[in-house]
Amino acid sequence: MNQPEPPKYLLRFFKWFCKPELHSFIEGDLIEMFQERVESQGQRMADWFFIWDVLLLFRPDIIRPFKIFKIETNYMFKQNLTLSWRLIRGNKGYAFVNIAGLTMGMTVAILIGLWIWNELSFDAYFENRDKLAQVMVNQTHEGITYTASSIQVPLGNALKEGFPSDLGQMALSSFKRNFMVSNGHQKLKSSGLWVGTDFPSMFSLKLLSGSIKSLENPTSVLISESLANSLFGSQDLDHSVIRIDNRFDVELAGVYEDFPKNTSFHETKILLPWKNKENFLRNQSDWTDHCCQLFVQLDGRANIDILNEKIKNIPTAHIEQWKEEIMLHPLNKLYLFNQFENGRATGGRVDFVLLFGITGVFVLLLACINFMNLATVRSEERGKEVGIRKTLGSARIQIVFQFLSESLLYAFLSLIASIMIAWVALPFFNQLAQTDITLPTDQPVFWILSFLFALFTGLIAASYPAFYLSSFKPIKVLRNTVHAKTSSPLLRKLLVTTQFVVSITLILGTLLVFRQVQYAKNRVTGFDRDKLITVDISTPELRKNLDVIKHDLRQRGLISDMAYSSQSPSHFTNNNSLNWKGKDPNFTMFFRNVGVSPDYGETIGWDLIGGRDFRLSGDSTSMIINESTAEILGFDNPLGEIVEWRGKNFTITGIVKDMLTQSPYEPTEASFFVTDDFMTKIIIRLPSNISDHDALSAIGQVFESHDTGAPFDYQFVDQEYAKKYDYEERIGNLAAIFAFLAIFISGLGLFGLASYVAKQRNREIGIRKILGASVSNLWILLTEEFVRLVTIAAIIAVPFASLLMNDWLSQYTYRTSITWEIFAVTIVSVLFITIVIVGIQAIKVAVANPIKVIRSH
Amino acid sequence: MKKHHLGEFEEMVLLAVGVLHGDAYGVSLKKEIETRGERNVSVGALQTALIRLEKKGYVKSSEGEKTQERAGRPKKYYQITAYGQSALEYKKSIRSRFWDAMPNIQLNIR
Numbered sequence: 027m028n029q030p031e032p033p034k035y036l037l038r039f040f041k042w043f044c045k046p047e048l049h050s051f052i053e054g055d056l057i058e059m060f061q062e063r064v065e066s067q068g069q070r071m072a073d074w075f076f077i078w079d080v081l082l083l084f085r086p087d088i089i090r091p092f093k094i095f096k097i098e099t100n101y102m103f104k105q106n107l108t109l110s111w112r113l114i115r116g117n118k119g120y121a122f123v124n125i126a127g128l129t130m131g132m133t134v135a136i137l138i139g140l141w142i143w144n145e146l147s148f149d150a151y152f153e154n155r156d157k158l159a160q161v162m163v164n165q166t167h168e169g170i171t172y173t174a175s176s177i178q179v180p181l182g183n184a185l186k187e188g189f190p191s192d193l194g195q196m197a198l199s200s201f202k203r204n205f206m207v208s209n210g211h212q213k214l215k216s217s218g219l220w221v222g223t224d225f226p227s228m229f230s231l232k233l234l235s236g237s238i239k240s241l242e243n244p245t246s247v248l249i250s251e252s253l254a255n256s257l258f259g260s261q262d263l264d265h266s267v268i269r270i271d272n273r274f275d276v277e278l279a280g281v282y283e284d285f286p287k288n289t290s291f292h293e294t295k296i297l298l299p300w301k302n303k304e305n306f307l308r309n310q311s312d313w314t315d316h317c318c319q320l321f322v323q324l325d326g327r328a329n330i331d332i333l334n335e336k337i338k339n340i341p342t343a344h345i346e347q348w349k350e351e352i353m354l355h356p357l358n359k360l361y362l363f364n365q366f367e368n369g370r371a372t373g374g375r376v377d378f379v380l381l382f383g384i385t386g387v388f389v390l391l392l393a394c395i396n397f398m399n400l401a402t403v404r405s406e407e408r409g410k411e412v413g414i415r416k417t418l419g420s421a422r423i424q425i426v427f428q429f430l431s432e433s434l435l436y437a438f439l440s441l442i443a444s445i446m447i448a449w450v451a452l453p454f455f456n457q458l459a460q461t462d463i464t465l466p467t468d469q470p471v472f473w474i475l476s477f478l479f480a481l482f483t484g485l486i487a488a489s490y491p492a493f494y495l496s497s498f499k500p501i502k503v504l505r506n507t508v509h510a511k512t513s514s515p516l517l518r519k520l521l522v523t524t525q526f527v528v529s530i531t532l533i534l535g536t537l538l539v540f541r542q543v544q545y546a547k548n549r550v551t552g553f554d555r556d557k558l559i560t561v562d563i564s565t566p567e568l569r570k571n572l573d574v575i576k577h578d579l580r581q582r583g584l585i586s587d588m589a590y591s592s593q594s595p596s597h598f599t600n601n602n603s604l605n606w607k608g609k610d611p612n613f614t615m616f617f618r619n620v621g622v623s624p625d626y627g628e629t630i631g632w633d634l635i636g637g638r639d640f641r642l643s644g645d646s647t648s649m650i651i652n653e654s655t656a657e658i659l660g661f662d663n664p665l666g667e668i669v670e671w672r673g674k675n676f677t678i679t680g681i682v683k684d685m686l687t688q689s690p691y692e693p694t695e696a697s698f699f700v701t702d703d704f705m706t707k708i709i710i711r712l713p714s715n716i717s718d719h720d721a722l723s724a725i726g727q728v729f730e731s732h733d734t735g736a737p738f739d740y741q742f743v744d745q746e747y748a749k750k751y752d753y754e755e756r757i758g759n760l761a762a763i764f765a766f767l768a769i770f771i772s773g774l775g776l777f778g779l780a781s782y783v784a785k786q787r788n789r790e791i792g793i794r795k796i797l798g799a800s801v802s803n804l805w806i807l808l809t810e811e812f813v814r815l816v817t818i819a820a821i822i823a824v825p826f827a828s829l830l831m832n833d834w835l836s837q838y839t840y841r842t843s844i845t846w847e848i849f850a851v852t853i854v855s856v857l858f859i860t861i862v863i864v865g866i867q868a869i870k871v872a873v874a875n876p877i878k879v880i881r882s883h
Numbered sequence: 884m885k886k887h888h889l890g891e892f893e894e895m896v897l898l899a900v901g902v903l904h905g906d907a908y909g910v911s912l913k914k915e916i917e918t919r920g921e922r923n924v925s926v927g928a929l930q931t932a933l934i935r936l937e938k939k940g941y942v943k944s945s946e947g948e949k950t951q952e953r954a955g956r957p958k959k960y961y962q963i964t965a966y967g968q969s970a971l972e973y974k975k976s977i978r979s980r981f982w983d984a985m986p987n988i989q990l991n992i993r
Contacts, residue, residue: 029954052930054956055909059926062910082927087934 030069032060032076040080045090052083106431124400125440127774128483130767131393132444136476137455138386140448140463145379148288148361153230154323157194158357159330161185161320163341164369166349173366176201176316177352179307182222184340185322192333196322197222198300200307205296206564206736207249208269209257213736215564216253218296220305220318225297226282228323236280244301246279253295254281272565272736274304287462290360313344314603322354330354365837378757385764388528392768395521396775398487401433404782430488437484441476458759519815522779525772526819526856527826532765533852534827535834538844539758542835543751545842552685552694553595554631555744557586557712559722560594561729563705568734572708575732579710584725586713587629590705592621595630596746598687598697605670606659615658617696618687619671621703627682629711637665637680646702649676653684655696669698676700690750691838709743769856773863776812780867784808788871801872808868809861816860820853887970888939894974895920896932900942901963901971908947908958909933933961941967 040056041049056079063072149155161181165172182198200220207216226238226248233248240246247268249257258266266278276298285291300308307318324330338351355363355371365374449465456463466472563569572590579585593599598618624640627650640648649669656664664678684694712721726738791804799807828844835841889897899915900907909929916924936942947958963971 048930048934050956051959052909052926054954054958055913055926057954057956058910059913079926082925083930085927085931087931088927 029061030064030072032057033073036077036080040083043084043089045088048088052088056080106428107435121436123774123778124397124404125436125443127396127400127771128393128437128440129443129447130771131390131396132440132479133447133451134393134764134767135386135390135479136444136448137451138382140465141455141459141461142379142383142386144288144461144463145362145375149290149357151286151289152357154228155357157324157326158228159322159324159354160357160360161322162353162355162366163316164338164351164353166351166369171366171369173369174316175319177318177320178313178316178341179310179318180313180344181341181352182320185320185337188340189333189337192325192328192336194323194325195224195228196320197225197228198307199225199319199321200305200317201319202294204562204564205298206271207253207257207296208272209266210269212257213272214253214256215737215739216249216295217293218298219291219294220298220300220302220307222300224323225321226280228321229291232283234281234283236278238280240279241297241299243277243279244299244303245276246299247276248280248282248297249278250284250295251281252284254278270298270304272567276302290357313341321357324354330356382760385532385761388532389764389768389771392525392528392771392775394483394487395525396771396778397436397483399518399521399775400778401436401487430485433488434481434484437480437487441480445476459756518779522772522775522812523815523819523822525768525775526816527823529765529768529772530820530823530852530856531827531830532761532768533856534823534848535831536758536761536765537848537852538831538834538842539754539761541842541848542838543754543758546690546751546754546838546840549686549690549840552633552683555595555747557714557718558595558630558743559710559712559740560596560743560746561708561710561738561740563590563708564739565734565736568729568736571732571734575729575734578728578732579725582724582728583713584716584721584728586711587625588711589626589629589709590623591626591707591709592619592703592705594707594741594743594746595685595687595709596741596743598695602671604698606667608660615696617655617698619703620697620699621705622699622701623705624701626699626709629709631711632685633683635681635683637678639680640701645679646700647674647676648679648701650680650682650699651678652682652694652697654694655698656681658696671698671700674702676702687747691840693839710740769859773859776860776863777867780808780812780864783811784867784871791871795872801869804872805865805868808871809864812860812864813857816857820856824849824853887973889941889970889974890932892928893932893936894971895922896929897936897941897963897967897971900936900961901968905960905962907961912961936967937961940964941970 037053040053044052056076059079060072060076063075152158160175161177162173162175163177165174179198182196185193186196198220199222202217202219204215205218207214207218221241223239223241226233226241231238231248234251234254236248240248249268254260257268267275268278269275282297285294298305302308310317324333334353338353341350341352351369353369359371362376362379363371363374365372445465452463452465455461563572568575576585576588579588598620600619602617602619603615604617622640624642624645627634627639634650635653637650640650649671651659651664659667659669661667664681667678669676669678682699685697686694687697688695710725712718716724722740729738787808791808794804794807831844835844895916896912899912899920902919903911903915909926912933913924913926913929916922916929933942933944937944942961942963944959944961947960
């Protein structure tokens with residue numbers, strides 16, 4: 027009889043979800059109704075109704091409970107955990123290796139994540155961050171545009187009057203400088219700024235006392251909490267009087283909370299009002315004198331790009347010598363995008379953030395790959411266990427569950443360990459990266475992310491063994507016929523190769539960074555930085571007593587030489603333009619102008635290659651230029667030529683070899699030296715026959731005995747200059763740590779893998795041995811596979827890394843070269859490590875007694 | 884007085900079980916409610932109601948024989964219990980009280 031039947035798949039579906047005790051009865055009802063409907067309405071309608079009925083049967087009372095063995099699930103949880111724990115204790119080595127690798131990866135991820143967050147939230151302390159911007163100047167000369175933050179004073183009014191609707195508050199500001207701050211008894215050198223009245227409210231200073239409008243009074247100042255504590259022991263105002271630079275008095279009108287480390291104004295301890303008559307800058311009306319900064323706050327609806335178009339030409343009309351435009355650089359990009367090309371922000375620190383982010387992800391990936399690899403390996407070893415479990419009646423899902431829980435246990439243990447390690451390592455990390463990061467244990471986001479990550483890793487790692495293995499037919503497994511492979515499957519090979527590609531790239535990168543720094547350090551200085559210190563002429567008393575002090579120091583043999591200058595030879599900040607005969611009127615070039623005392627050359631040890639040094643007196647119209655300047659001036663013999671600067675004529679009387687005073691990665695800049703200038707620094711060469719420490723303390727006493735009005739404070743020129751390598755060195759250090767971790771993790775992985783493969787093949791090895799193979803033959807056999815993998819990794823890594831390295835180097839004009847040595851060293855070392863790790867396992871197996879091995883099978 | 888928790892639909896199912904006395908199983912109950920109750924009933928809703936009624940003790944079930952039409956599946960017959968009967972009577976009496984108290988004016992007697 028050809029009875030029509032209801033849709034089979036639906037029947038199966040129903041059977042799957044229905045409670046067994048109800049199933050057959052309801053199914054019967056369904057079928058009965060189906061038959062009736064077929065007769066009355068036809069097959070089609072019967073089918074549809076059937077589907078409808080089944081779907082509507084999907085209800086709580088009818089669905090079977092999905093915890094298969096209800097009581098047993100609770101028991102199962104515990105049992106799984108106990109089992110996993112016992113396995114860990116029984117196989118401490120494996121467990122340790124696995125957890126260690128993952129922990130390291132997680133720790134790295136946590137630290138990098140925190141660092142990136144710190145960088146991205148730079149200046150987030152300021153509430154108005156998204157509306158604030160700094161005015162930058164774009165000076166175009168011979169097709170190249172230079173961008174800088176130093177602008178001219180008249181710009182402030184021009185913007186204020188010209189665009190009242192787009193720009194709300196704005197504030198001029200000097201560059202950071204040191205002020206000698208005194209409360210009558212104590213004098214402290216503090217970094218501070220002359221700032222416009224709006225500054226405190228623009229940057230939403232958190233005031234502990236006083237009003238945010240304090241700077242409206244030109245004799246009031248605001249100081250930071252730490253300075254207040256040092257000077258007054260409290261933050262109470264009492265409208266105390268503070269003496270600045272031993273020259274003038276101001277009134278304390280308020281105390282603000284210190285700027286945190288990740289802000290632009292970190293360490294700024296005192297804010298003085300721009301309008302104060304002691305601020306020389308405020309009277310500047312020359313559009314060519316770029317001497318200060320300008321911050322603006324955009325009005326709510328103002329669009330920065332449109333605004334930029336409107337304002338960019340403001341200075342252009344005032345300056346004939348070159349094309350000058352301004353642009354607004356928003357505060358939320360100021361820190362990360364600090365490099366400019368042709369007037370646009372193209373990158374800078376943000377590139378490093380990205381780089382580290384990617385590196386962190388990769389190292390974490392390595393660790394996870396390892397984890398998965400080892401978990402897989404281990405689970406294959408437990409194939410037997412799986413088989414037995416299945417014959418005892420485990421449902422497949424239970425086995426999956428068991429592997430999952432084991433893997434999750436590992437993942438969470440790693441998470442806990444990594445958080446603890448991160449917590450401990452954070453102070454060192456902070457030192458290395460110059461940051462102030464703390465573990466955000468109070469932020470739920472942090473915990474949620476960590477939890478999710480551990481969960482995710484555990485699940486992924488367990489996925490392969492859980493699903494693959496649990497599908498084994500028990501008989502096959504028990505008969506050991508399942509894993510007869512002598513080489514690792516493709517996936518595993520891929521994973522190992524990837525690990526090594528990443529590790530090799532990291533090592534190459536690290537080596538390159540260090541090489542570049544070393545290269546820069548090896549550049550010819552042009553003068554002698556050793557034992558050279560600078561002392562600020564910070565008070566009028568000191569200035570008066572200079573000659574006396576010099577005489578005194580000389581007499582006591584405490585100095586080798588002493589001179590004065592307008593700047594420190596560790597960095598020239600001023601620049602100006604010159605005029606000379608035959609100069610192309612359209613040509614614009616800036617020269618570093620340095621004021622020096624006549625004995626400057628002797629003191630710093632420059633190399634005079636033409637003409638003569640300054641005479642001790644009467645040389646106020648003489649000028650000494652460096653090689654680069656001479657080249658630009660273009661005279662056959664510059665000596666004797668007249669040059670005009672600041673409206674005054676100078677005669678070139680000497681030429682010195684270029685000195686390295688600016689960036690070690692850029693070419694030396696054209697500079698000139700004159701004696702007719704205002705000196706702000708003392709330069710001293712310490713004597714060679716006394717230790718620096720003794721010399722300095724004695725010198726300090728001499729200074730103080732002459733009532734200089736300021737504590738003796740000095741800087742070592744070489745240390746100051748070394749700060750220019752600082753960023754790269756830090757990067758190099760961080761990269762080295764990552765490279766080490768990467769190799770370590772990869773090595774761990776290799777170790778685990780090699781031991782597994784070696785064990786797998788011990789039967790084969792045994793037979794070969796009996797057939798006459800020597801230990802070395804066998805050893806080569808076993809290591810060969812891995813060496814091949816690593817070589818492939820190297821082949822992939824080299825071109826990839828070369829690309830990256832070239833890209834990074836291109837930002838430096840002075841750069842080292844990528845020689846074959848870097849690659850050779852890296853590849854050889856990595857291969858060596860590989861051979862050692864795999865070799866150890868190989869030897870163990872190759873040396874084993876073949877009879878024992880074969881018998882065990 | 885004992886509280887009987889009996890939903891509107893459950894009550895109707897229970898009534899149907901009573902009406903079909905001896906012949907009350909899935910399909911027949913569905914048909915009965917659909918005709919006499921003038922409403923649509925899904926198998927799922929019906930089965931759920933029967934399960935609940937049985938849990939509450941208003942009905943009891945027993946297995947029937949396997950028949951050819953149902954491809955060999957047995958039927959589950961339901962019978963109303965004394966407790967179930969008292970529940971129905973309780974519900975009915977409550978309703979009657981309201982009807983008795985209803986003033987005649989309001990009734991739209993045709």
